[in-house]
Amino acid sequence: MPIAVHQGVSPFEVEHGLEEIMHMVDGDQLGGDAEEGNHFDGNPATESSIRALNRVSYARDCEGTSSDCSICLEAFKPGMELTEMPCSHIFHGGCIEKWLKQSHTCPLCRYRMPCATG
Template sequence: MEIVLTISVGYCSNFTPTHPFFSQRTLCFRLTHLQHRGMLRQVLAPTLAELGINPSSTACQRVLQEIMERGLRFVNGTLSRGYHCKALHLQSVILVGPMTTNQESLMTTAALAISESEFESNNYGMVAATESSVKEMLKRFKVEDGEQQDCMVCLEELGVGFEASRMPCSHIFHGDCIGKWLQQSHYCPICRFEMPTH
């Protein structure tokens, strides 16, 4: 016996909750597929995915179970009444509603947390300067009178007689400060001069 199953999926939105947009697909398969969950899932999964329903979701598993139970009940009722036919027609209507604000907020928060974690693990998109370029291009010197200024990494003063480092762009910093900075970013913290990265 063949089963002809018509699946109609109604999509409700926040803007039109009482007038869902329907999409429909009709499938034909053998009765044995209806009797075995794995076989039914194999037949229905591509169609459900095409209709925008994740075949591995819990909701989809419940839909599959309901199609099996109701379909088998209908088939058994038809056969027990003595009706013999080549094909039985079944229909499944699934309404997909909009997410509540709370669900949407939870999903957005989760997505942002994952994105932030990935961004952090990738050093916020920063690329370090090569160690060799730092050694070659930074010039160490003692700060003299008239050269005093603030280190723009730690924001503390570079006092007279203090050892500092000068970048090729002429900006000066505490040696340790700019050394640590260039291990994280290859840009000058003031003018964005680029140090080599490879």
């Protein structure tokens, strides 16, 4: 499976970050705490910041845009509505919402969203 290179993130970082994400998603480790083997920081993003994220329509020819969701690894389809983080990384809406309810950082570049637990 080809690995998309994201702006500002090296292929090495993407590959190893995806391996960690796949392990967490496959093991359903989106809950719990760090002592249970979870790598989330336990500080969710605020609900208002999650709701305020931009929704964008995927276009295959968008330069610098990944062709798949880095959380679930499924391909984007033309015209599909996606959610864009302030750092410009895009994900399926449900994937990034679930992620941000556990950790306030972007899964690719660790951009920090407003934190619910201050």
